[in-house]
Amino acid sequence: MTKDVIALTRKMPDTWALLAGLYAGGPGADVSAGADGAVLHLRGPDGRPLVSVEAPVLVQVPGEAERLLGRTTPVPFWWTEARASTAAPEAERLAGSVCGRLALLLDGGVWPAEAADTRVVDVTAVVAPDDGQPVVDVLTDSTAVVLADRPVLALTPWLSEVFRTAAASGRALQIVTPPHVRLTAAARATLLQVPNRWVVQDPAQGYYDGLSGAVLRWRDGTFAPVVTADGAAVVAEAFARAEPAAERQLVVAFRTLRPAAADLVLGRALETAWRTLTGAAPGGWGTAEPVNLPWSPRQLTDLARDRAPAPTHLLAVGHPGRPATASLRISRTEGGVEEDVTLTVGYGADEAPPTDRIESLAGALAADHGLATMLTSLRRAPRDLTAPPRFQAPPTPLAFTLGARDVRGIGLTHARRPPVAGRPVQLGPASAPALHYPLGAGGIAEDDLGHDDAVVARGHPCDDPAHQPG
Template identity: 30%
Template sequence: MDDVTLAHPLVDAVGPGFVVHETDAAVVECSSERTGLLLEARRAGVVAVLLTPGSSRLTAAMSVMLRRTASTWVVREGDRYRAAGSDVVADDVATAMLAPQTVTRSAAIGPGAVPWVEALVSVHHPASEAATLGRTAELLLAGLADVCPEAWGTVEPATLAWSVAEVTAFARRRAPRPTRLVAVAPTTGGVASVQLRIERSATGVTEETRLVLPRPAPSDGLPTDDDIPTVLADLAQRQRVLLGTAWRTSGHPDATVSAHQLPLPVPLGAVVGAAAVRDLGIDPRTLPTGARAVGPARVPSLVLDPTPDDVRSGVVLSRGADAEARWRRLAQLGDALGPRAVEMLGFGDRR
């Protein structure tokens, strides 16, 4: 493929099928300019390569935007290049992009990183004047960290004072076009990152909330990993949850990720909403251990709890043993609910 030309001020180099945006920023945010570059590159059918030093970190929103646009993150180490999160070293950016990636993943937390809780929840809202947007983020943050979003915006950094009414009004003005927003919430020892995706559906509005919550140290009175299913159950009883998952990962306290390690996510809980329970033909009366019905008996949702039996009994497992046991319990739940449920919740994609 010949070199491509993309008229964008952030393009620093071009190659066969790709363009390069280079930055030395210590923290790479999902700014309006970078978002525009990634979207233009995708529309042009070329790959956008973000080239940074190995010491740079990406915000959670920027990391998601790279994945969503099939873009690539490459780190520069002296005169060498490698794909972020990979041990594969290449002589140039193109080789780094195309080389097979052998990613070392474990449940361990890398240097300088702290535990995270990541949650992804989709909620259905009827197409009515009473529908409000942003409440899922508020409920998740209140349940997990006893905080509320502080600021929001369309790009990073978020600068507008948080307001459910303003978020709702902004999305209404953009309808029927989809809306993507970011928000932040200061927490004890860190900053939580929230991303919202709002779009029309056949029967109303779907709001997807993606939360990254750094938890540098256990805090008295706040939920632990074992309490996450209870937080999800409370959410399912307050809102029309379609699907939701929660995972333990790791990153930096400011909700950024580095290129040095891609940790293995560990399942903490999930919600299968009432509509999915109906579509999957799940009989709540025959639920396996680790799954329970919540909400109205006629149209229940399911909460999946992968907490190992040993942990329930008070046994303290090593991080690696805990991760293995949680994945094993999740596999058992998946076998009981069927392959469509596993595919719907995206469990297999996280390993």
């Protein structure tokens, strides 16, 4: 049985529909709100959250249900997600009944289909008292543990809330999944942050870290690496058994810096990169997954202005048929407004990544968008941009670009003589040039997939004993 249940409906879940869904817990359940009202908690008689129900999201971006659930759903539709805690046996049935009632009232369906129900679930469980945490499965002094079983684990508003709450309480977030689960790029980035961890259940070795391969054991209230007598991590065989991947990912990471101005529109550098590499603008943007808003640089600029001076973290996705995702961090600095972007585009075995467009992209970003630096890499990895719990070879750098401001700071003569073979290509006017450094032709040798246990075990900073929680 799944612990995550999602209602996908044509009609908007209004107040009465949500009340009907929440009454699935009967008179013994209580309701409270978290994450500034974005998450509702159904609580048992003792006050402990049993089911978290996220605020309904209107998804207007084609392909999101297919990307995250493997289910084709025409847009627009409303996505209402419920997650059950394993702390009480009735919690799973309660989540299914909440979503089943919404689907019945609002012309929709439930994912997964077998979880749908509409019966009242009497809430009588007695578990731990309320501690202010969102729905988690195990809570210790050092760690919040969540059990998840869905094909693709995404950075949903609920997961974002768990991450924030765990960090605020000084705890690590550890998500435990079966070996068939994959992570979106956004979820992977969250679990790469120390001291968080992706814990994968392995029939042969118990548990291992899905990002580094280190074999894990539950010890002192947290999952920690098993080490040899000399202090080295032990790598799980399941993680190391990686077959050569024919699919590829092109990764473009760049930073822009422009003066703060009333007419500054953000996101246009990302759009330029997206159009150059895919032939189209991004499909949508948002602050969590599913990405729900149609692409609009002006709307994301308004959001960043409202949040300033605090930084703004955003996600963007492409159109169906060309997998592409990006993370965008907008922040105010002494020099102006900075945008940090990582754009990843997936290609199949019979598709050639457009590496010949990288130099022209660098030139456009340097000329029109205040490019500071750009690093372009190519890696063997799934076209759909998800991360399986297996070893993946590191990216092969293709090119690096240094913007005009940094070239001026280093000195043009010095910047033209890098400690690598080949000479840089000058971009822009001679009075203020940017420099583009080609680093490779884009080929990835099969022996790049070779690795030893020491290399794999260093793949996650949590596997350094100095970073262990508690």
